[in-house]
Amino acid sequence: MAVAQDGLSQVVRNLHLLGGSASRAELTELLGCGRSVMGYLLGELTDRGLIAIDRTGGQPATTDGGRPSHRVLVADTAPTVVAAQLSADTVTAARVGLGGHLSGRVERPLAGGNVTDTVDALGELITEVADGVPNLLGVGVAVPSPVRRSDGYAPAALHLGWPGVPLGDLMRERLPEHTVSLGNDANLAALAEYRHGAGRGAAQLVYLTTAHVGLGGAVVSEGRLFLGARGYAIEPGHITVDVAGQRCPCGSTGCLEIEVDHRGLLRAAGRAGVALEAVTSEVADVMAAAADGEPSAMAAVERVGRHLGTGLATLVTITDADRVVLGGTLGGVYRLCPDIVDDQVGTRSFLVGPGEIPIVPGALPDGELLGAAEMALQPLLDNPKRVLSA
Amino acid sequence: MAVAQDGLSQVVRNLHLLGGSASRAELTELLGCGRSVMGYLLGELTDRGLIAIDRTGGQPATTDGGRPSHRVLVADTAPTVVAAQLSADTVTAARVGLGGHLSGRVERPLAGGNVTDTVDALGELITEVADGVPNLLGVGVAVPSPVRRSDGYAPAALHLGWPGVPLGDLMRERLPEHTVSLGNDANLAALAEYRHGAGRGAAQLVYLTTAHVGLGGAVVSEGRLFLGARGYAIEPGHITVDVAGQRCPCGSTGCLEIEVDHRGLLRAAGRAGVALEAVTSEVADVMAAAADGEPSAMAAVERVGRHLGTGLATLVTITDADRVVLGGTLGGVYRLCPDIVDDQVGTRSFLVGPGEIPIVPGALPDGELLGAAEMALQPLLDNPKRVLSA
DNA sequence: GATGTTTGTGCAGTAGCTGTACAAAGCTAC
DNA sequence: GTAGCTTTGTACAGCTACTGCACAAACATC
Numbered sequence: 001m002a003v004a005q006d007g008l009s010q011v012v013r014n015l016h017l018l019g020g021s022a023s024r025a026e027l028t029e030l031l032g033c034g035r036s037v038m039g040y041l042l043g044e045l046t047d048r049g050l051i052a053i054d055r056t057g058g059q060p061a062t063t064d065g066g067r068p069s070h071r072v073l074v075a076d077t078a079p080t081v082v083a084a085q086l087s088a089d090t091v092t093a094a095r096v097g098l099g100g101h102l103s104g105r106v107e108r109p110l111a112g113g114n115v116t117d118t119v120d121a122l123g124e125l126i127t128e129v130a131d132g133v134p135n136l137l138g139v140g141v142a143v144p145s146p147v148r149r150s151d152g153y154a155p156a157a158l159h160l161g162w163p164g165v166p167l168g169d170l171m172r173e174r175l176p177e178h179t180v181s182l183g184n185d186a187n188l189a190a191l192a193e194y195r196h197g198a199g200r201g202a203a204q205l206v207y208l209t210t211a212h213v214g215l216g217g218a219v220v221s222e223g224r225l226f227l228g229a230r231g232y233a234i235e236p237g238h239i240t241v242d243v244a245g246q247r248c249p250c251g252s253t254g255c256l257e258i259e260v261d262h263r264g265l266l267r268a269a270g271r272a273g274v275a276l277e278a279v280t281s282e283v284a285d286v287m288a289a290a291a292d293g294e295p296s297a298m299a300a301v302e303r304v305g306r307h308l309g310t311g312l313a314t315l316v317t318i319t320d321a322d323r324v325v326l327g328g329t330l331g332g333v334y335r336l337c338p339d340i341v342d343d344q345v346g347t348r349s350f351l352v353g354p355g356e357i358p359i360v361p362g363a364l365p366d367g368e369l370l371g372a373a374e375m376a377l378q379p380l381l382d383n384p385k386r387v388l389s390a
Numbered sequence: 391m392a393v394a395q396d397g398l399s400q401v402v403r404n405l406h407l408l409g410g411s412a413s414r415a416e417l418t419e420l421l422g423c424g425r426s427v428m429g430y431l432l433g434e435l436t437d438r439g440l441i442a443i444d445r446t447g448g449q450p451a452t453t454d455g456g457r458p459s460h461r462v463l464v465a466d467t468a469p470t471v472v473a474a475q476l477s478a479d480t481v482t483a484a485r486v487g488l489g490g491h492l493s494g495r496v497e498r499p500l501a502g503g504n505v506t507d508t509v510d511a512l513g514e515l516i517t518e519v520a521d522g523v524p525n526l527l528g529v530g531v532a533v534p535s536p537v538r539r540s541d542g543y544a545p546a547a548l549h550l551g552w553p554g555v556p557l558g559d560l561m562r563e564r565l566p567e568h569t570v571s572l573g574n575d576a577n578l579a580a581l582a583e584y585r586h587g588a589g590r591g592a593a594q595l596v597y598l599t600t601a602h603v604g605l606g607g608a609v610v611s612e613g614r615l616f617l618g619a620r621g622y623a624i625e626p627g628h629i630t631v632d633v634a635g636q637r638c639p640c641g642s643t644g645c646l647e648i649e650v651d652h653r654g655l656l657r658a659a660g661r662a663g664v665a666l667e668a669v670t671s672e673v674a675d676v677m678a679a680a681a682d683g684e685p686s687a688m689a690a691v692e693r694v695g696r697h698l699g700t701g702l703a704t705l706v707t708i709t710d711a712d713r714v715v716l717g718g719t720l721g722g723v724y725r726l727c728p729d730i731v732d733d734q735v736g737t738r739s740f741l742v743g744p745g746e747i748p749i750v751p752g753a754l755p756d757g758e759l760l761g762a763a764e765m766a767l768q769p770l771l772d773n774p775k776r777v778l779s780a
Numbered sequence: 781g782a783t784g785t786t787t788g789t790g791c792a793g794t795a796g797c798t799g800t801a802c803a804a805a806g807c808t809a810c
Numbered sequence: 811g812t813a814g815c816t817t818t819g820t821a822c823a824g825c826t827a828c829t830g831c832a833c834a835a836a837c838a839t840c
Binding site: 445457458459 | 816819820822
């Protein structure tokens with residue numbers, strides 16, 4: 001049996017997807033290779049300090065009566081990354097290693113919308129979290145705006161009030177000692193859900209999430225993010241869901257994001273005009289009230305759910321998705337009125353029957369961070385040998 | 391320099407994309423490998439009868455004064471495929487070899503819409519074209535309906551008047567001696583344009599084409615068709631472009647395909663209700679009149695162009711395309727009113743300025759056939775060794 | 781402690797490259 | 811016509827990443 005791709009890369013990838021711990025027999029089965037090949041591959045990875053092997057056989061696990069398999073673990077000497085997230089009102093950072101576990105998470109409120117100050121706040125937090133990390137492979141940053149894949153340019157960080165900003169260059173300038181990569185937050189959260197969360201195993205995953213202002217979306221197609229030519233693909237915020245709806249700064253009316261983002265939910269609940277720093281708690285309040293059966297809150301949630309379903313129908317038809325994952329507040333909306341969303345998707349999608357596509361809330365509270373880590377870890381997953389020889 | 395993938399596959403793929411003829415030095419350059427590796431690879435392919443090498447150096451070509459490079463050609467003994475196309479009123483078939491050149495093209499009118507008769511007519515034509523072909527790798531069939539990637543099931547060949555039909559099984563039953571694969575005609579035409587036509591080099595290609603009834607679309611993303619989980623992706627026919635527009639059998643109103651397919655064009659030109667067999671000539675008539683400057687024909691073309699642009703804007707935004715290729719009549723529409731289409735795309739797309747995305751008419755008169763051949767040739771392109779050892 | 785099962789390991793062998801050295805084939809200049 | 815230059819093809823030794831086989835090790839059951 002030939003191994004489809006490079007063996008080392010496959011071992012590292014599988015170990016990562018299994019959370020950083022797997023039995024040797026399990027890996028052999030997953031690669032579809034012989035035991036001797038696995039011996040060779042694990043020897044290479046051990047020599048390079050990426051993995052450690054536990055021969056004690058702590059847990060039996062087999063129950064078949066045979067010789068227990070060794071456990072393969074990510075070594076302490078393995079490379080690590082720092083993941084960071086920029087949102088409307090906070091910056092967050094944490095360390096993440098192979099296996100996808102967060103540690104040392106730090107969150108700070110973000111004062112103004114000034115580009116220089118924001119870059120500086122991010123840079124400072126990252127430097128702090130990266131301090132003393134022995135084998136730092138790189139830094140991944142999740143940004144609430146479209147991000148050009150070639151260089152991290154942000155053409156329209158509208159919700160931060162910025163015009164086009166060379167965010168990638170600014171971040172690399174601020175952190176010259178690190179390898180910095182940037183990605184759109186929704187794309188990265190989708191990637192994280194696909195690899196470690198509610199999107200595992202999907203062939204075609206559609207992900208949607210809301211922020212205070214704006215709607216993020218992404219598609220993971222056959223295991224890879226659908227980025228488009230420049231990196232601006234999907235951007236579901238401006239799909240038309242209600243021609244008689246609210247005006248949108250983009251020039252059209254009834255754009256999806258106007259109806260379903262946090263401001264849309266608060267407006268539907270009769271709480272328009274809440275100050276930015278109070279949005280988080282107000283949204284939590286409305287969601288809690290709806291969960292308690294309060295009629296006007298529930299009506300607001302259902303209105304968001306209906307529009308969400310309409311937008312999803314278009315996305316599901318175009319992408320022929322077999323899974324939808326809803327992040328953040330949208331996951332909560334779905335939990336409160338699944339039938340309304342399912343019904344919209346079922347009746348408005350071409351070739352999709354009602355309830356045919358599993359719609360599930362996201363499983364990762366820190367999806368954006370984890371996705372940023374995935375991006376920074378990617379070179380290691382793709383070509384462990386090149387990364388480890390350096 | 392390591393070669394990214396399997397060397398044999400790369401040589402075959404590049405030779406195919408270069409039309410079946412390339413200089414040895416050219417291939418070495420494209421693979422980025424050493425001359426000795428190329429010697430080894432070409433030796434393997436020659437031994438297996440896939441290629442032949444012309445050492446005479448017919449043309450100088452170099453002009454640098456060095457030793458002229460040998461020409462690598464597809465050998466007569468190389469595998470060939472038969473490509474077939476089913477459309478509303480005809481069946482077509484031809485032979486295609488590595489390099490993508492059609493030969494022995496045969497077209498037949500198709501009488502009724504009966505499934506059994508259609509399968510039989512297709513089978514007969516394919517058998518005829520396949521007769522006497524020495525090394526037939528497989529048969530590819532382009533079908534004007536969504537096609538399930540796993541087995542060729544056609545869930546809704548609406549425009550042929552069929553409900554769900556297991557078309558793949560029926561064709562394989564009819565042609566048990568061949569390896570038959572099926573694909574959606576728009577997908578296959580898009581693939582052909584990407585590999586051999588107006589879509590070459592695009593990172594993210596959006597393709598649209600019209601038939602008498604219905605609109606086909608496809609996306610080629612980073613070199614591969616965007617098929618979705620089941621194979622039903624894109625299906626642009628039911629994107630809403632005019633809420634106050636015509637009713638569509640799908641239940642909605644103002645669906646894109648109602649406005650821009652051949653019936654839409656004829657309706658806009660005041661020629662609704664033309665019989666199916668007269669549509670082709672009537673459409674040609676309208677297009678010719680518009681080209682001559684006849685005002686009502688031109689107005690009809692411009693109406694189609696405007697709706698086309700609106701639909702394209704949505705597709706371009708979602709996919710972040712860097713090229714649009716328009717097949718069939720749509721290519722002609724664009725040639726007659728490029729500004730109207732460009733303007734719609736430029737103003738209605740998020741993050742796309744006017745004229746930023748190149749929109750071009752298709753370059754291949756038989757794109758669907760050629761794409762069907764690409765599909766049938768795929769195993770050879772992916773793994774020449776496996777195919778040739780059998 | 782014999783038996784059966786599953787697992788890890790050592791070792792010889794192979795496919796698919798890689799790099800180097802050198803010969804071949806053209807052109808130009810003298 | 812041949813020396814000199816350039817570019818190209820080829821021979822050959824060597825390496826990496828596996829593959830397969832035979833055998834030993836580690837557990838459970840009887």
